[in-house]
Amino acid sequence: MSLLEVKNLYKSFGGLQAVCDVSFNVQDGMIKALIGPNGAGKTTLFNLISGVLKPDRGEIFFNGLPIHSIPQYKIASYGIARTFQHIRLFPKMTSLENIMIGRHTHTKAGFISCMLSLPFTWKEEKLVREKSMELMKFLGVSELASIDALSLSYGQQRIVELARALACEPKLLLLDEPAAGLNMRETREMGEFISKIREMGITVLLVEHDMSLVMKISDEVLVLSYGQKIAEDNPLSIQKNKEVIRVYLGE
Ligand SMILES: Nc1ncnc2c1ncn2[C@@H]1O[C@H](COP(=O)(O)OP(=O)(O)O)[C@@H](O)[C@H]1O
Numbered sequence: 001m002s003l004l005e006v007k008n009l010y011k012s013f014g015g016l017q018a019v020c021d022v023s024f025n026v027q028d029g030m031i032k033a034l035i036g037p038n039g040a041g042k043t044t045l046f047n048l049i050s051g052v053l054k055p056d057r058g059e060i061f062f063n064g065l066p067i068h069s070i071p072q073y074k075i076a077s078y079g080i081a082r083t084f085q086h087i088r089l090f091p092k093m094t095s096l097e098n099i100m101i102g103r104h105t106h107t108k109a110g111f112i113s114c115m116l117s118l119p120f121t122w123k124e125e126k127l128v129r130e131k132s133m134e135l136m137k138f139l140g141v142s143e144l145a146s147i148d149a150l151s152l153s154y155g156q157q158r159i160v161e162l163a164r165a166l167a168c169e170p171k172l173l174l175l176d177e178p179a180a181g182l183n184m185r186e187t188r189e190m191g192e193f194i195s196k197i198r199e200m201g202i203t204v205l206l207v208e209h210d211m212s213l214v215m216k217i218s219d220e221v222l223v224l225s226y227g228q229k230i231a232e233d234n235p236l237s238i239q240k241n242k243e244v245i246r247v248y249l250g251e
């Protein structure tokens with residue numbers, strides 16, 4: 001069974017058809033990339049899967065359960081986490097605190113009470129702190145723990161955002177342009193992190209413009225253009241696909 005099944009999904013904004021009859025599956029344990037020119041509907045598709053937006057038509061199943069009409073927080077609790085195209089860290093909180101917020105989707109006290117600083121048990125807090133430190137260690141950025149997000153380099157912010165998404169212990173991780181704004185070395189490291197994440201048993205759906213990164217780490221690539229799926233194949237075949245080449249060269 002597929003971990004994620006997207007069936008005949010539609011979403012329009014006014015007269016603009018941002019996602020048009022898109023269907024695809026993501027098998028458990030794979031890295032699947034979603035590519036396409038700017039405005040193709042990639043982020044909209046992520047917003048639909050994570051519940052930020054509701055589809056006009058179509059269905060989304062996660063682990064066989066329908067998720068297209070349930071609230072966003074519930075989808076997160078089922079095990080779908082994401083990062084954003086434009087980094088969204090809390091600037092005045094430390095890296096560790098930013099990551100701990102991700103973890104709170106898993107505690108009884110939960111994200112909302114955490115944001116409102118409502119009391120939750122000391123034991124829970126300690127466990128969340130330990131788990132978050134473990135994640136920083138795993139990603140090789142322990143030394144950033146006490147630094148305010150505001151003072152981090154762009155590349156470091158991307159890693160902290162990734163750690164925060166991982167702190168939810170997702171089964172499926174949606175990454176929206178994780179290498180955007182990164183230099184060559186940072187991009188290569190990001191690729192290594194993503195491969196490691198898959199080795200942890202987390203399935204990854206990735207939007208990315210850096211084609212060498214996409215081709216290196218993905219098992220399958222889905223190509224969108226003007227909201228429609230134009231190709232879905234392994235990386236090698238995608239690179240040779242005439243329609244895909246036309247869409248990219250015609251940009
Ligand atoms: N909230 C919104 N309101 C109106 N139009 C939107 C909204 N979100 C996205 N769009 C439009 O939908 C199209 C797809 O956008 P998006 O999904 O962000 O593309 P991509 O991530 O592939 O670059 C674009 O034309 C964009 O302007």
Ligand SMILES: [Mg+2]
Nearest residue numbers: 042043044085
């Ligand atoms: Mg986008």
